Amino acid sequence: MTDKSVTDGGDGNDHSDQSLHLSYSIEETEAPSTAVARATAILTDTAHPDLDPLYDVIDPDYLDGAIETADSSVHAEFSFTFNQCEVIVTQSEVTARKLDGENL
Amino acid sequence: MVPFDEQLVRLIADARNRAILTILHEVARPLSTAELVNHLSEHDELAGDVSDENDDREALYIALHHNHLPKLDEAGLIDYDPAENVVTAENVPDVDADWQDLEKLEELGSCMRAGSDIEEDAIGVLESREDVIEYGRYLADEADEELFCMYTTTDLLEEEHLEHAEAALERGVEISLGSKNPKVRDLARDRLPEATIWEPQLDWMNAPSGYPKIGRLVLADREQIMLALLKNPDTDSHHPEIAVIGEGRDNPLVVLVRDLLGPRLDHLDYQSDEFLAELPFEP
Numbered sequence: 579m580t581d582k583s584v585t586d587g588g589d590g591n592d593h594s595d596q597s598l599h600l601s602y603s604i605e606e607t608e609a610p611s612t613a614v615a616r617a618t619a620i621l622t623d624t625a626h627p628d629l630d631p632l633y634d635v636i637d638p639d640y641l642d643g644a645i646e647t648a649d650s651s652v653h654a655e656f657s658f659t660f661n662q663c664e665v666i667v668t669q670s671e672v673t674a675r676k677l678d679g680e681n682l
Numbered sequence: 683m684v685p686f687d688e689q690l691v692r693l694i695a696d697a698r699n700r701a702i703l704t705i706l707h708e709v710a711r712p713l714s715t716a717e718l719v720n721h722l723s724e725h726d727e728l729a730g731d732v733s734d735e736n737d738d739r740e741a742l743y744i745a746l747h748h749n750h751l752p753k754l755d756e757a758g759l760i761d762y763d764p765a766e767n768v769v770t771a772e773n774v775p776d777v778d779a780d781w782q783d784l785e786k787l788e789e790l791g792s793c794m795r796a797g798s799d800i801e802e803d804a805i806g807v808l809e810s811r812e813d814v815i816e817y818g819r820y821l822a823d824e825a826d827e828e829l830f831c832m833y834t835t836t837d838l839l840e841e842e843h844l845e846h847a848e849a850a851l852e853r854g855v856e857i858s859l860g861s862k863n864p865k866v867r868d869l870a871r872d873r874l875p876e877a878t879i880w881e882p883q884l885d886w887m888n889a890p891s892g893y894p895k896i897g898r899l900v901l902a903d904r905e906q907i908m909l910a911l912l913k914n915p916d917t918d919s920h921h922p923e924i925a926v927i928g929e930g931r932d933n934p935l936v937v938l939v940r941d942l943l944g945p946r947l948d949h950l951d952y953q954s955d956e957f958l959a960e961l962p963f964e965p
Contacts, residue, residue: 608741611748612744626747632749633748638748
């Protein structure tokens with residue numbers, strides 16, 4: 579399996595209630611939209627079926643198309659709010675940050 | 683094409699979407715997203731794409747829940763409840779998951795456009811025999827109360843169409859089937875004992891010789907019509923077919939056909955072979 583690095587911005591506790599950061603490297607065979615769902619599920623400790631669909635926020639096909647077909651000189655970056663997290667997607671990784679009541 | 687239809691065609695052009703629709707049509711009941719993943723995995727295995735990796739199943743689940751299912755729901759092709767993770771078919775035509783021909787997909791798109799409520803006055807055109815067969819099955823599935831059909835040759839009663847008619851009978855739909863060809867009437871009587879089988883007296887249905895000529899007519903609930911023409915047969919034994927379709931009580935084509943059929947629609951019982959056979963005297 580691959581190395582999914584999970585770093586938190588708090589006290590080193592993976593399941594703390596404080597706002598949590600997660601950095602997820604997108605695998606070669608993985609679609610960016612799939613990575614977004616996986617990363618958010620891990621960060622929020624939620625099962626996939628219980629997340630709100632990504633399509634409600636952004637069309638996964640367009641997201642994947644823009645990122646995967648872009649030339650290497652292009653820096654494509656999408657950021658959006660997804661299941662109460664701030665998510666940033668680039669060609670190589672997904673960064674997610676939990677938004678608790680104070681940060682919204 | 684109107685943007686709405688383009689999106690519809692784009693959705694159906696995706697093999698996975700077609701597989702989803704086919705599976706929903708086959709099981710004929712709501713499925714959980716997990717069940718759909720299982721069905722699709724089997725489907726892919728049959729297509730030679732074996733993968734039982736948990737990772738791939740997870741990726742498939744994600745793709746369904748976050749992408750395919752909400753999109754199909756938005757287009758009105760299915761109903762997806764993302765909270766309960768339940769998928770229900772929305773009464774769509776049977777879509778063959780093996781179709782690769784884009785031309786056929788565009789025709790299906792026009793088929794579905796005619797089936798949605800965009801314009802009451804719209805008349806659609808079907809350009810191939812496959813589409814005519816498809817739409818005939820669709821009408822059989824759509825009919826709530828009455829299915830009125832007329833055929834001119836035996837080989838227009840495809841096995842699958844008969845199956846869809848049988849299913850309609852089971853739903854309580856009244857079926858009337860007319861044909862000047864006694865072979866067609868026998869076949870229909872055999873397979874659809876509860877249907878009213880009769881012999882049309884309409885000259886315009888069977889004009890002498892010459893192509894193109896009317897091949898079949900299907901009228902569902904007196905508000906959805908398909909009128910198919912047989913073209914000159916070229917090399918194969920089946921006649922190429924084209925059809926016009928219309929939907930809506932006030933749709934010009936529907937109104938025209940209803941008028942032409944006129945009192946025939948009301949006097950079906952009086953024309954049926956069953957009725958004539960019951961008469962104590964020679965008709």
